[in-house]
Amino acid sequence: MCELRKFGDKICDYVVAVVGQPSVGKSTFFTQVTGELVRVANWPGTTVEQKVGIVAFEGKVLCLVDLPGIYGLSPTSLEEKITKNFLISSDWDVILVLTDSLIPERSIYLPIQIGEMTNKLVIALTKWDATHKAGLHIDTEKLSSRLGFPVIPISSITGEGIREVLSTLVGVAEGRVKSSPLKIDYGLLDSYVNELMGLIDDRVIGKLPKRFVALRLLEGDQDVVNIIRDRPDIIEKSEKLREEFRKATERTPEELAILERYEYASKIVRETIVRVKVRPRITALIDKIYLHSLLGPLTSVLTIFATFAAAFTLNTGFPLTYFLRYLGFEAVASILETYSLSGLLESTFVLIGEAARAMLADLSKELASLVADGILGGLGAVLSFLPLILLVSMFLSILEDSGLGPRMVASLHNFFKFFGLSGRALYPLVIGFGCNVPAVYQSRISVDEAERREVIASAPFIICQARLVVLLYFTRVLFPGDVFIQAFAMAVLYILSIILYLLTAKLVRFLSNVKESPELIMELPMIHRPSLKVIWWSSWSNAKHFLYKAGLIIFTLSMLSWVLLSYGPTGYVSS
Incomplete structure (x- = not known):
């Protein structure tokens, strides 16, 4: 049994990966939900702190894993690499992405990337108590509809939305709340993705969607390459397709993918968010x-x-x-x-x-x-x-x-x-x-x-x-x-x-x-x-x-x- 599912004499029903950008309010949320029921250790082979909290809700025991802050799935530090590897390892039942509601234009990129990786996802908009004060209005229902995942505004200070988040996490983990992995239109790159998907075997990639794996291989993601290291034919094919795409478009697949994701994020922000001028x-x-x-x-x-x-x-x-x-x-x-x-x-x-x-x-x-x-x-x-x-x-x-x-x-x-x-x-x-x-x-x-x-x-x-x-x-x-x-x-x-x-x-x-x-x-x-x-x-x-x-x-x-x-x-x- 995974060590994360053991908490003292308790066995966790579901493991929740809690992820977000740095300064998103993750620590405050974690403390609000778990209180003092926290186990602190180090991630295996590192000196990076591993914090796991436990909470009982609706008759279920949830183990919340507080992952180091990360901006995207292209890590630049050891902490970010730990978070990314844990996410793609699928040693969790549901992912909770904390998104800063005060800077939605910058923080929406991470849940979009993770949304391509899994349908077991809940998005929480943090600092909701300060959002309206700043003259910022977010249509959470429409945002949820556009992304395809539950979006819940929360405030760790007032407690607003906390119970709804926990209830939704249980619902997603049990399959009562259903959604599908996010699918972004990458234009010309999609034809290369589809060609590579035909070679990928579900037994090799576990819970990860074929489309996500193919896309990350074309982007040159070495962590995903390590997952399919037993299939050198797929790795060789992905390198060949990367080079073909670069010659055809004079840009790398990674550059186009990032550009399209940001364009997709900007479009969603324009449709669901309004800023107004405050009058002191x-x-x-x-x-x-x-x-x-x-x-x-x-x-x-x-x-x-x-x-x-x-x-x-x-x-x-x-x-x-x-x-x-x-x-x-x-x-x-x-x-x-x-x-x-x-x-x-x-x-x-x-x-x-x-x-x-x-x-x-x-x-x-x-x-x-x-x-x-x-x-x-x-x-x-x-x-x-x-x-x-x-x-x-x-x-x-x-x-x-x-x-x-x-x-x-x-x-x-x-x-x-x-x-x-x-x-x-x-x-x-x-x-x-x-x-x-x-x-x-x-x-x-x-x-x-x-x-x-x-x-x-x-x-x-x-x-x-x-x-x-x-x-x-x-x-x-x-x-x-x-x-x-x-x-x-x-x-x-x-x-x-x-x-x-x-x-x-x-x-x-x-x-x-x-x-x-x-x-x-x-x-x-x-x-x-x-x-x-x-x-x-x-x-x-x-x-x-x-x-x-x-x-x-x-x-x-x-x-x-x-x-x-x-x-x-x-x-x-x-x-």
Whole structure:
């Protein structure tokens, strides 16, 4: 058994190779995760320190091997050579690459190189707490999609993302989280790579992909040459192809490969990263307001209310329509409701549905009803929620991206702390007004596991758009003609839902036997102008999760409702 899998009297289920560039924050991360459970020795035949830590997570024991810092797979020192040889030896189950989120242009090259070598890879963006403060925004979902590997932002100071990294490492090691080795288009060099791949035998290279081995041989990697030293024919062929490529292009395969990797890295950075200009003077002024012990919470609550009112007014006209009716402008209120986003969307689907019914009526009334009432009705039901979710997410993204959001979280932390929550619980609360599904999903921003459970249990008590429609109907029926009482009743219901959210969180923490409330440790970013690109990233992420998770359920239930309403004991009924 490999010595790395033994830790005292414990046997490690998985060995994790922890690698990153120098000064990436690897030591801080290692200490945060493993604590004092660390074994220190020397790498065999050297005086270079070998540090192995142990952590138990989800019933599995992980051995984390802290490898010396490395910039790429072309080592220039003994420490870098040790790291590279360990990586290509495959004496590990999964690789964790720590990438500095403050300098993504320089640090993304290493995970790209390692990504060509294995699909057992997790990328952690370190120093995440300082990234936003520096005016840097990274679309981690898109970055993960472009690279093909899990990308998780972490902060070893606040603890953000640490549990998610460990969970993902276990998932990758067990094969539950799947990906494929990265494949970069090297242009003309690819034909030489493919020719050499045909000679390589899997039994010779172990876990290493054929494409990676062929590419590294063409780049003149002596460590990979040593792996296949028993196949001199392959080594001779690679040298011949190297010379042919050099004569054909007047450059070495290594030069082209490095150039293409950097070009690939630059393209990904351009697509997934935005830098904005910070404003120190405005930051100081806003800090005096939002971080004031009394003025801060009041300003934060008013900001939330303004955000809420703007999003709902654009979507349905409510609550502005109530005030317009109270002032006697009934016609204006009706126009606002009709031409709101929700009203326009509803009218559009009614027109499309009726047009489809008219076109299909001659073929089959049953088919016409299926398309108009079932399919289009279900699609309309799903999309009717989308405008509000997008609007709420957009306004929240503006607050978050500008730097106001974190200050609101900080100012309201003491209030939330009384109910066993941190200020981070503000985001799920506000998003819940649009839809409870993305609100539950937002529980992942909590670094405290108990707080996540509290948010998940509490979020369904928030009045979402679907409940709003029902409650508006009831208030109009119960208090006909009295717009002021109707508005007051709705305000009371919203306040009650917030109280239930908070009390449920308090109850869940009590039942969990967790006495201390979560602490709030976060960097306050400089105030800056929000980026439209960043706002869209965040808004679409919430909307996408709603469509994938709740949309399918809503559509399925709408179709089921159509079946139950359209078919009786005697078969199809038209009405």
